[in-house]
Amino acid sequence: MTLHAVPVASDVVETVYAPAAPVDLASTMGVHRRGGADITCLTDSAGLWRTVRTPEGAATLLMRQRQHGIEAKAWGPGAEWLIERVPALLGAGDDWSQLSLGTHPALAEVLRRNPGMRLSRTGLMIEALVPAIIEQKVTTLEAHRAWHRLIRLYGEPAPGPAPRGMFVAPAAEVWRMIPSWQWHRAGVDPQRSRTAVAACQLATALERTATVDAATAAKRLQSVPGIGRWTAAETTQRSHADPDAVSVGDYHLAAHVGYALTGSPVDDDGMLELLEPWRGHRQRVVRLILASGYAKPRHGPRMTIQDHRSH
Numbered sequence: 001m002t003l004h005a006v007p008v009a010s011d012v013v014e015t016v017y018a019p020a021a022p023v024d025l026a027s028t029m030g031v032h033r034r035g036g037a038d039i040t041c042l043t044d045s046a047g048l049w050r051t052v053r054t055p056e057g058a059a060t061l062l063m064r065q066r067q068h069g070i071e072a073k074a075w076g077p078g079a080e081w082l083i084e085r086v087p088a089l090l091g092a093g094d095d096w097s098q099l100s101l102g103t104h105p106a107l108a109e110v111l112r113r114n115p116g117m118r119l120s121r122t123g124l125m126i127e128a129l130v131p132a133i134i135e136q137k138v139t140t141l142e143a144h145r146a147w148h149r150l151i152r153l154y155g156e157p158a159p160g161p162a163p164r165g166m167f168v169a170p171a172a173e174v175w176r177m178i179p180s181w182q183w184h185r186a187g188v189d190p191q192r193s194r195t196a197v198a199a200c201q202l203a204t205a206l207e208r209t210a211t212v213d214a215a216t217a218a219k220r221l222q223s224v225p226g227i228g229r230w231t232a233a234e235t236t237q238r239s240h241a242d243p244d245a246v247s248v249g250d251y252h253l254a255a256h257v258g259y260a261l262t263g264s265p266v267d268d269d270g271m272l273e274l275l276e277p278w279r280g281h282r283q284r285v286v287r288l289i290l291a292s293g294y295a296k297p298r299h300g301p302r303m304t305i306q307d308h309r310s311h
Helices: 025-032 079-084 105-113 126-134 140-154 172-177 180-186 190-201 203-211 214-221 229-239 253-262 268-278 282-292
Strands: 013-017 041-044 047-054 057-066 069-075
Touching (some): 013 079, 025 047, 047 079, 069 079, 105 282, 126 172, 126 190, 126 203, 126 229, 140 180, 172 190, 190 203, 203 214, 253 282, 268 282
Antiparallel strands (some): 041 047, 047 057, 057 069
16 A cells, blocks of 8 residues: 655644643643654654644644743644644643542642643544554554554655654554555554454444543443453543543553552552542543652563564
8 A cells, every 4th residue: 555645735724722720731742642753743843743633634733832822733634623622632621620639748749740731632532542452462662663664654744844754644444454464564463453453444433432421432442342441541541531541451550550659569450449549530640650750660570572573
């Protein structure tokens, strides 16, 4: 399959998002970046660039943090759609005021030092779902390597004045047509590639779940064979700004949470028990832990990097 030429829109669509509460661009948008070499999301001297496959077509978004707010510009067929959703992307409606951290002053201090941290809502399901499927049960390095290869092969060059080399992720119909041997070359095993293709075959129905509550969306995602609790949580955290979704089954997360809250590692059940007092806000607490610098000691067994391309 060859790359498709993307018509570059001559007009830029602009807005300035200036909410009453502070918003930190980097900490809010960081969750959408798939590794340091992600060609769909990067930061340079101009600001934070992000490419998006909108319902109206490809779009490039540039956001810059300014004293008076966050300036946003977009180019491409989906520019207007994307600009209209900048507030949601930057955490509009994400209310942390009911999160009580009185029993854990260290986390309260993390929140005090990060007043602009927000949960970002894209309103797009396939955009978050496909990379989450690729990340199932493999190391981050493997997943990011596969993601970048597939985007370069099947994505579209970013519209507008995006930095050279930026691409827009494929549409669902393109993901469905990727041959099995290309998934294999990218390092994605048959189980994950079948799941991604199956999800994209249901793309129209799955995209409609962006308009329902996060819990309902997660349940509908898990009705697709190969999509479990971890993948659904990783998706709704981004598509819905789900404040309560916990990535149960993550190789590292339970240990991070355990060390941060008790000084000792825990398993998934232990993590959920520790987070239970914050039900409704568990993803917010996880974000604070990840922003705090707490981490499990770097020793003990590590995952073995697999290279499916050699089999």
